Amino acid sequence: MSRIEAPRDEDDAAAAVASTLVDRLTAGLPAGSVLTDPDVTASYANDMASFCPAGAPAVVVLPSTVADVQHVMSTATELRVPVVPQGARTGLSGAANATDGCVVLSLTKMDRILEINPVDRVAVVEPGVVNAALSRAVNEHGLYYPPDPSSWEMCTIGGNIGTASGGLCCVKYGVTAEYVLGLDVVLADGRLMSTGRRTAKGVAGYDLTRLFVGSEGSLGIVVKAVLGLRPKPPEQLVLAAEFASAAAACDAICRIMEGGHVPSLLELMDRTTVKAVNDLAHMGLPESTEALLLAAFDTADPAADLAAVGALCEAAGATQVVPAEDAAESELLLQARRLALTALEAVKGTTMIDDVCVPRSRLGEMLAGIERVAAKYGLTIGVCAHAGDGNTHPTVCFDAADPDESRRARESFDEIMALGLELGGTITGEHGVGVLKKEWLAREIGPVGLEMQRAVKQVFDPLGILNPGKLF
Amino acid sequence: MSRIEAPRDEDDAAAAVASTLVDRLTAGLPAGSVLTDPDVTASYANDMASFCPAGAPAVVVLPSTVADVQHVMSTATELRVPVVPQGARTGLSGAANATDGCVVLSLTKMDRILEINPVDRVAVVEPGVVNAALSRAVNEHGLYYPPDPSSWEMCTIGGNIGTASGGLCCVKYGVTAEYVLGLDVVLADGRLMSTGRRTAKGVAGYDLTRLFVGSEGSLGIVVKAVLGLRPKPPEQLVLAAEFASAAAACDAICRIMEGGHVPSLLELMDRTTVKAVNDLAHMGLPESTEALLLAAFDTADPAADLAAVGALCEAAGATQVVPAEDAAESELLLQARRLALTALEAVKGTTMIDDVCVPRSRLGEMLAGIERVAAKYGLTIGVCAHAGDGNTHPTVCFDAADPDESRRARESFDEIMALGLELGGTITGEHGVGVLKKEWLAREIGPVGLEMQRAVKQVFDPLGILNPGKLF
Known part of the structure; x- marks a missing residue:
């Protein structure tokens, strides 16, 4: 007589699915492309975003060919298993974060x-x-x-x-x-x-x-x-301009763009960022600088363009304008910008990097608003910005071990996005939505847009297995 | 006693639908925005494409506001009536052609x-x-x-x-x-x-x-x-280069692009086009010219750029290189290009303009292939091309009153698209698919792409009322 088995508990069921999944994946992929060691798979759980939940992958696959990827996807479809595609996991929105029981599909081996x-x-x-x-x-x-x-x-x-x-x-x-x-x-x-x-x-x-x-x-x-x-354009030449206020720097940006100039780079660092960089690298930037603007041109005659832009900076109240004379000096000026995030991380140990983009004519209001938010929450928020695009990276510096400061960091982060939308901007200029901003996407694009976006997703992914829980 | 009416015939039914439609549209739109005179509505039946069927609109509406457009679309949805949006109807693919009984939605009054x-x-x-x-x-x-x-x-x-x-x-x-x-x-x-x-x-x-x-x-x-x-860039300066073969002109184009130049215009006219322009406007272009290349630069020093490009043309075998010295001379050189289509129309009365774009490295093969097609079908096919983009406009000149020539024109048109696809190109660089090329879209994008495109259409237009019969 056959004996009726007691229902297996949920963990057993999940283990059985995972084992079928791994077997099926392994059967169709070259040796070494399927990783199952939990210590290893756990290391693929997340990208570089703070504050984003990440699950435990069931398996990590490293396909080498298009056919490999096709095998992974047809297997996942058949078994209804979510798939999270990954590159180098340097993203800042949690878009590459794993979900529990997923296949992490790392494309890093397809690198030709x-x-x-x-x-x-x-x-x-x-x-x-x-x-x-x-x-x-x-x-x-x-x-x-x-x-x-x-x-x-x-x-x-x-x-x-x-x-x-x-x-x-x-x-x-x-x-x-x-x-x-x-x-x-x-x-x-x-x-x-x-x-x-x-x-x-x-x-x-x-x-x-x-x-x-x-x-x-x-x-x-x-x-x-x-x-x-x-x-390949000519090598760019960089100019640094110091301002006694962020407002004056933003005024300069507007004059530069209104004047028809086409810089190859137009970056802004606020007082907090300048100070952090100075503290870290002793670069000798004057402490009186409230905002530092970097402009570059890769035109046929960059020195002439820098001279014109330098004059506009002075007209907007720049306290000092330093054009580089050659590539080496240019590189030196850019180092401060490149150190910005590292320097801000050193302030409190953890940072949360926002990515709000506003029309460049509203950049001054955006910077003033961020200062208000920092004061309101008692936080250090440094701003570096792709200023020519109006794309700010307000970076909240906080101690992740302090729950109250962490809460305030998260709240200030949200308030900065609300401010960006008020100013006619977007919640993300270049980092994406991922997990970090999915509530905010709905706020930005509205209910009709969201409905249409979801319907488009449904066309390509009727089973909802492709990177679920991201975007919306 | 009530008398049972005989079923109305189809025309009556259509007339009843049209009358409800017109009443509903008129009720929600400002006076003068709804046109029903058949002579008037018929004049909105088509754009500028040859060989594309066009139906008779039931009504033409000319909305002035967003709310007007919303009224038109909600009415059309409720009554399941197709809507064909139109601008100035200068399109070349029949994408703005009316379908029988449709609402033509002309946006020309919303022009602020x-x-x-x-x-x-x-x-x-x-x-x-x-x-x-x-x-x-x-x-x-x-x-x-x-x-x-x-x-x-x-x-x-x-x-x-x-x-x-x-x-x-x-x-x-x-x-x-x-x-x-x-x-x-x-x-x-x-x-x-x-x-x-x-x-x-x-x-x-x-x-x-x-x-x-x-x-x-x-x-x-x-x-x-x-x-x-x-x-606004500086005014462009134009150079004309004459070649003894289309192949040499295409070689020059490759050298120019490979050399890292960024012309603001790089146009090619073949022998047939040059001859047609000469015949029409007596511009004194040498009859020995097999291909005419026009290059322009709107850079800070266009004369220097033209000199460099002129040298590349000569290296590729140009028989004459004529750089303009000022804006007026540039304008003169561009006139020949602007006259091209009018001149080709004058050849046989009717033209059919194709729009095949190939990788620019394949442009020489494309031009040689078009010449073969013209010979095979005994037709005059002139080519002007946005050569820097590899975007050719092979223009079949034919007598629309001659059925056999018309058939050959259509067949040669198709053969040119097949050639474009073979060379890794697309059936349309800039004119669109419309009615003219819908069979060809499927050939270019393949069954999976077509299925996905149709599914996307379904998301936005579940009833299929938006410009039906276009694209696919």
Whole structure:
């Protein structure tokens, strides 16, 4: 007589699913591509965002080919298991954070540059190519791939596409989205779809390429990208301008942009940031500086452009204007900017980096508002900004071991986003929504937009297995 | 006793629907916004594409406000009547062609420029603003709206957004899509949705803005657009180079682009076009010219750039290189290019303009292939091309009164698209799919892409009332 088994408890059921999953994945992938050691898989749990929950992956897979990715996705669809795609996990919104029991799909092994074509000015790459590796490779052909997020030495092109990354050069060259011409995408069910083109222009059908850029792995897995390139510009020359108030610096920014100048970089650091950098690196920046503006030009005659911009800074009340005379001096001036986040981290041990972008004409109001928020919550909030784009990174410095300060940090972070929306801005200029800002996405785009975005997600991911819990 | 009426015939039923439709539209719109005179409505039946079927509109509406458009769409949804949005109907793919019994929704009366902001470098406009009107208005603020389709004196921004229009300047400045930052869209059911942003950067959620650009009115009605602007560049200086073969001209194009030059215009006219222009306007172009290349620069020192490019042309075998010395001479050189289509029309009375874009490294093969097609079908096919983009406009000249020649024209047109796809190109660089190329869209994007595009359409237009029969 057969004996009726007692129902297994939930953990046993989950273990059985995981074991089937691992077996099925392993059967279709090359040896070494499936990681199951919990210590190892746990190390893939999250990206670099603070305050974002992350679950425990059931398994990490490291595909080497498009067919590998197709196998992972068709298996996940069949077993209804969530898949979280990852690049280098340098993101700042938790978009690459694992969910419990998920497959982490790390694209880092698919890191080949397939083609660089100087006549067509395109590169064809796999998603795991590191941004800096691509930049250097195209440079050798006299070409330039502009998008340069701060993490460019680590972050991958796939991750950049997923979050539509920006960087310092956007004020002149735009964001990642402008450089993605076409994609190969593995859909949730494992089918392969090509979008876009490798031509300079093309309008055949809906622009699904741009729909995938910035979709944070929630619509499909990018397995190949055709990227547009530009000719390598002349080396940029940098100018630093010190101001006695943030308002005067913002006035200078407006004059520069209104004057028709096209800087290759236009960055702002507020008093808090300047002080933090000074404390860390003893760079000799005057303590009286309330705001430091860095402008650069990579034009045929950058010295002339810097002179014009320097004059505008002086007219706006700059207390000192220091144009670099050569590349080495320029590099020195940029070091302060590059140290900003590290320096702010040193203030209290932990930072929470916001990413609010406002119309540049409202930048002054934004900075004044952030100062009010910092005072209200009794917090140190340093601001560095891609000022030419109106893209601020208000960085809340706090002690994560202090629950009250952590709470105030989170509240101030939210209040800064509310301020950005009030000023006609967006909650995220370049870091994405992920887990960190999903309540805020709904606030920004409204109920009709949200309904349509969810319906679009449903088209590409009817089972909801692609990076669930992100965006909305 | 009541008498049972005989069933009305189909025409009566259609008339009854149309009468309800007109009554409902009229009730919610200002006087004069609803046109029903069949002679008048018939004049709204089609755009400028040849060979595309067009139906008879039931009614033409000319809304003045967003609320008007919402009324039209909610009425159309309720009565299940198709709506065909139109701008100036200068399109070349039949995308604005009416279907029988449809509402033609002409946005031409919504033609206000709402804002021009030189600090934020944006313009906010209604869809009916004429491209040239916007260009001139922003020019007065020292700004530049690059997209410049040939029809720029007539075509509307809404139409440009619908077809993702290009133009002569794309080789340096990109297409319409690059300049659309945010949209207000009336959905099929009459609800209003905002997409995108007015900031320089922003990545909050899926990029629905770009999804609407180039969607040919099939996803919603654009009622407002935030457009990015650039500072006005210096006046461009033009160079003309004559070649003894199309292959040599294409070689020059490759050398120019490979050399890292960034022309503001790089146009090619083949022998047939040069001859047609000569015949029409007696411009004194040498009959021995097999290809004419026009290059322009709007840089700080255009003469230096022209000299460098002129040298590359000579190295590629140019028989003559003529750089303009000033704006007036430049204008003269551009006249030949502007006359190209008119001149080709004069050859046989009717033209069919194709719009195949190939990687620029394949342009030589494309031109050679077009010559083969022309010989095979015994037709005159002139090519002018936005050569820097690889975007060719092979223009079939034929006598529409000759059925056999018309058939050959259509077959050659298709063969040219097949050739474009073979060379890694697209069936449409800037004119769109419309009715003209819908069979070809499926061939270009494949079954999976087509399925996904249709599913996206279904999200925004579940009843299929928005510009039905276009795209796919």
